[in-house]
Amino acid sequence: MRDVAKLAGVSHQTVSRVLNDHPNVRAETRARVLEAMRSLNYRRNLAARTLVTRQSDTLGIIGFETTLFGPASMLYGIESAARDAGYMVSIASVRDLDRRQVLEAVDRLTQHSVDGVIAIAPKQSVTHALAQAPPSLQCVAVGGAGESDAAPTVSIDNALGARLATQHLLDLGHATVHHAAGPPDWPESVERIEGWRRTLYAAGAQVPPVEHGWWDAESGYAQGQALARDPSVTAIFCSNDRIALGVLRALHEAGKRVPDDVSVVGFDDMPDSGYFVPPLTTVHQDFGELGRRSLALLLEHMTSAADHQPPEQVLVAPELIIRASSGPSPGR
Amino acid sequence: MRDVAKLAGVSHQTVSRVLNDHPNVRAETRARVLEAMRSLNYRRNLAARTLVTRQSDTLGIIGFETTLFGPASMLYGIESAARDAGYMVSIASVRDLDRRQVLEAVDRLTQHSVDGVIAIAPKQSVTHALAQAPPSLQCVAVGGAGESDAAPTVSIDNALGARLATQHLLDLGHATVHHAAGPPDWPESVERIEGWRRTLYAAGAQVPPVEHGWWDAESGYAQGQALARDPSVTAIFCSNDRIALGVLRALHEAGKRVPDDVSVVGFDDMPDSGYFVPPLTTVHQDFGELGRRSLALLLEHMTSAADHQPPEQVLVAPELIIRASSGPSPGR
DNA sequence: TCGCCCGATGTGAGCGCGCACAGTGTACGG
DNA sequence: CCGTACACTGTGCGCGCTCACATCGGGCGA
Numbered sequence: 001m002r003d004v005a006k007l008a009g010v011s012h013q014t015v016s017r018v019l020n021d022h023p024n025v026r027a028e029t030r031a032r033v034l035e036a037m038r039s040l041n042y043r044r045n046l047a048a049r050t051l052v053t054r055q056s057d058t059l060g061i062i063g064f065e066t067t068l069f070g071p072a073s074m075l076y077g078i079e080s081a082a083r084d085a086g087y088m089v090s091i092a093s094v095r096d097l098d099r100r101q102v103l104e105a106v107d108r109l110t111q112h113s114v115d116g117v118i119a120i121a122p123k124q125s126v127t128h129a130l131a132q133a134p135p136s137l138q139c140v141a142v143g144g145a146g147e148s149d150a151a152p153t154v155s156i157d158n159a160l161g162a163r164l165a166t167q168h169l170l171d172l173g174h175a176t177v178h179h180a181a182g183p184p185d186w187p188e189s190v191e192r193i194e195g196w197r198r199t200l201y202a203a204g205a206q207v208p209p210v211e212h213g214w215w216d217a218e219s220g221y222a223q224g225q226a227l228a229r230d231p232s233v234t235a236i237f238c239s240n241d242r243i244a245l246g247v248l249r250a251l252h253e254a255g256k257r258v259p260d261d262v263s264v265v266g267f268d269d270m271p272d273s274g275y276f277v278p279p280l281t282t283v284h285q286d287f288g289e290l291g292r293r294s295l296a297l298l299l300e301h302m303t304s305a306a307d308h309q310p311p312e313q314v315l316v317a318p319e320l321i322i323r324a325s326s327g328p329s330p331g332r
Numbered sequence: 333m334r335d336v337a338k339l340a341g342v343s344h345q346t347v348s349r350v351l352n353d354h355p356n357v358r359a360e361t362r363a364r365v366l367e368a369m370r371s372l373n374y375r376r377n378l379a380a381r382t383l384v385t386r387q388s389d390t391l392g393i394i395g396f397e398t399t400l401f402g403p404a405s406m407l408y409g410i411e412s413a414a415r416d417a418g419y420m421v422s423i424a425s426v427r428d429l430d431r432r433q434v435l436e437a438v439d440r441l442t443q444h445s446v447d448g449v450i451a452i453a454p455k456q457s458v459t460h461a462l463a464q465a466p467p468s469l470q471c472v473a474v475g476g477a478g479e480s481d482a483a484p485t486v487s488i489d490n491a492l493g494a495r496l497a498t499q500h501l502l503d504l505g506h507a508t509v510h511h512a513a514g515p516p517d518w519p520e521s522v523e524r525i526e527g528w529r530r531t532l533y534a535a536g537a538q539v540p541p542v543e544h545g546w547w548d549a550e551s552g553y554a555q556g557q558a559l560a561r562d563p564s565v566t567a568i569f570c571s572n573d574r575i576a577l578g579v580l581r582a583l584h585e586a587g588k589r590v591p592d593d594v595s596v597v598g599f600d601d602m603p604d605s606g607y608f609v610p611p612l613t614t615v616h617q618d619f620g621e622l623g624r625r626s627l628a629l630l631l632e633h634m635t636s637a638a639d640h641q642p643p644e645q646v647l648v649a650p651e652l653i654i655r656a657s658s659g660p661s662p663g664r
Numbered sequence: 665t666c667g668c669c670c671g672a673t674g675t676g677a678g679c680g681c682g683c684a685c686a687g688t689g690t691a692c693g694g
Numbered sequence: 695c696c697g698t699a700c701a702c703t704g705t706g707c708g709c710g711c712t713c714a715c716a717t718c719g720g721g722c723g724a
Contacts, residue, residue: 001710011674016712024672047388047445048710050379052679058422058444063411067619068603072404079395079425088444090390090422093411112390112420113379217607246607271400275549275578277609287399333680343704348682356702380680384709 001044008036019044050113058088059298060109062119062126064097068215069270070287071120074142077291078118085299090114097121102129110137116298118142119151122186127151138301142294144187152301154294154314158188161283161318162195165237165265167203168281168320172263173329174235176205180223180247182239184212192239192267213243220246227262228254234262234329241266241273244280248325252277259327269321279323290316333376340368351376382445390420391630392441394451394458396429400547401602402619403452406474409623410450417631422446429453434461442469448630450474451483454518459483470633474626476519484633486626486646490520493615493650494527497569497597499535500613500652504595505661506567508537512555512579514571516544524571524599545575552578559594560586566594566661573598573605576612580657584609591659601653611655622648 005012010033017025018033025033036042050056059082065071075091082089090112092105102125109117110133117137119126122144130139131150142154169177179196182189193210200207211226213219220243227233228251238244244266248258256262258278266273269284293314337344342365349357350365357365368374382388391414397403407423414421422444424437434457441449442465449469451458454476462471463482474486501509511528514521525542532539543558545551552575559565560583570576576598580590588594590610598605601616625646 012711013675013713014673017673020712024670026672029672043439043443045383045445045710046443047379047382048679049712050679051377051383051681051710052712054679056379063408067401067405067408069399069401069404072401072407073399075404075423076395076399076425079423080427083425083440088422088424088440090420091407091411092420093408093415095412107375108415108420111375111378113377217604221607242604245604249607249609252609272549272574272577275553275581277581277584344681345683345705346703349703352682356700358702361702377680380709381682382709383680383711384682386709 001042004033004036004040004042007040008033054113055115056088056113057086058090058112058114059295060106060112060114060117061089061091062102062105062109062117062121063091063093064120064122064126066091066093066120070268070285071143073287074120074291074294077288078142078295079291080288081292081295085295087115097123097125099125099129099132102126103132106130106133106137106139110134116140116302118294118298122188124187127153138298140294140298140301142290152297152312152314154290154297154316156188156285156290157315157317158191159195159198160315161267161285161320162192162237163199164318164320165267165281165283166196166199168322169235169237169263169265169326170199170203170205172235172326173331174263175329175331176200176208177235177237178208178227178233179210180220180227180236180238180243181210181212182215182243189239196237215240215242217242217246217249219243221250223247224250225254227251228256234331235265235326236262237265237267239267241268241270241276241280241282244273244282244325245276248276248278248280258325261330263326263329265326267318274323276325278325281323281326282321284319284321286316286318333374336365336368336372336374339372340365386445387447388420388445389418390422390444390446391627392438392444392446392449393421393423394434394437394441394449394453395423395425396452396454396458398423398425398452402600402617403475405619406452406623406626409620410474410627411623412620413624413627417627419447429455429457431457431461431464434458435464438462438465438469438471442466448472448634450626450630454520456519459485470630472626472630472633474622484629484644484646486622486629486648488520488617488622489647489649490523491527491530492647493599493617493652494524494569495531496650496652497599497613497615498528498531500654501567501569501595501597501658502531502535502537504567504658505663506595507661507663508532508540509567509569510540510559510565511542512552512559512568512570512575513542513544514547514575521571528569547572547574549574549578549581551575553582555579556582557586559583560588566663567658568594568596570596570598573600573602573608573612573614576605576614576657577608580608580610580612590657593662595658595661597658606655608657610657613655613658614653616651616653618648618650 094101117139121141127150224247266282273280449471453473459482473483556579598614605612
């Protein structure tokens, strides 16, 4: 920077002003400085800037299961929104969502002086842990938990999605809708169950028992095999597309035709779910939007850190995508 | 730090020594300093450290299509290996792989003074761009291109994978193997084609013409429809699992049974490919290993920056996973 | 004409660390 | 008894930048 100042014939402070777009610099001077910067191929040292301003223009992301499509998409959404806002992002992945690991991740990010943290946080333990973070650090949770008491949250309206799926199947004439659920300790899973249950209840339909599983096709396959044995099952709402994939295979192997004998609906709208056999009716989540909204929320909280509003909560509406896997009830 | 020094009754330098594990500190002194750090809840300011040491303990990752399973897995592999090695990672995603965007990403990372860069770089344009990065910045490319002239590279042995798949089908008695390829300008796709072609050639089998497509199921579906029309097709090697998914659907809709009429083999071993209908025989890539190896290679190059070895190239061997989608040739 | 204000620029300090070097005390051999 | 060696600790400095303040000069109203 000193070299630039010397070459442009100004003081280092004027260079700094040009760098930071201060208004009170004569246009000609600014041009001369810019020219000097270019010819010296100067780049400012952000570490020094961070040292004095105490802000790094870097955001931290606490990632969980980021190899899965949903989290990976959120990550991408956050990163690209952050770039547009002039922020860099650093990642701290977490193998499990227990308090210790989350706090450790927050700590690593803090050490590297991030200005804020977005946690991909499908379980409540994360928001709880986040509440223990230094209060000067703004945190936002994105992903799972609807009801957050600690941190501001952005999530999909899972209950709405479940309602859309369930109602769609009821409208097709199915007497009731069975559910292949995700893990019981994930709020996303729980909220989808609730949405499904309430919709059935509102329609006066019988509410079948729920089997829990993991989020993958293996679990869906197991649940599907059980459901295929029950002849009264004509419609299955699956808690995500991977589970639906397993259910589809189980039904196929049991000789049940989809959608003629049984209708299946998923959740997520994974990239290729339109090419399952048959193409899967599912609930589309806009993960990119989720990322963008969470970034916006974080930035908002960062600028107005003084006034302590109650933690906000943003819900993003999902959308039902109707494909071939759902059709009229066979009895109709 | 000054406060810690005061509380422990030592100088700031001694505190620094404790922080950096210098040997020449009396055990008792070290304990006193550590105690002071704990009681003041002291964390060292890494920005200041970076400023003086000129290294940030941060690595940059240039990401491309990180919502897909493969890149997302590499990202995760790199990140977790980096954490174990004491590094933080920052991400710079890139929408397209043209030189400008890649250089821009390198620039952003450089500004934030990363110590090295790993590029998830399935196309050669990236390694070329990487060569233009400041020579002080160590770069490693991971993912696609076998033949790199510029940067050290870690990639899957695509040709080997293709050979395993093709040979497997030939061994089952198929007269030849058709190929549903990926995009023609991706080295991964090209190398798989080459491996497939060479295997057929070595076996004296006829080499069918190749159709190119994108990496998704939609493209596989289109290719599959064309292949289903040709009664001589009994075996199809797909350039990835998503293409295979589309091919499976096309075959199913055309009334072809898998594997009775046509065998299908994929590439990637995506999480749920074992639950396709039927479960997909495929070539397993260890993306996590890829990430770890690339990190190791980068660190190696960073420590011995002086001696300019020719750019290394690491190949990771894939593995054939045999499932139900491949079986004996119907004519046999 | 004088004084005042404001835009444009320069000066010095210090952010929190690690490095080079200078000290201090203790042990040991001559 | 002194000198040397070594283990341990302290002192100043500067990394590159921004902030608060000082300075300078010209335009404008009284």
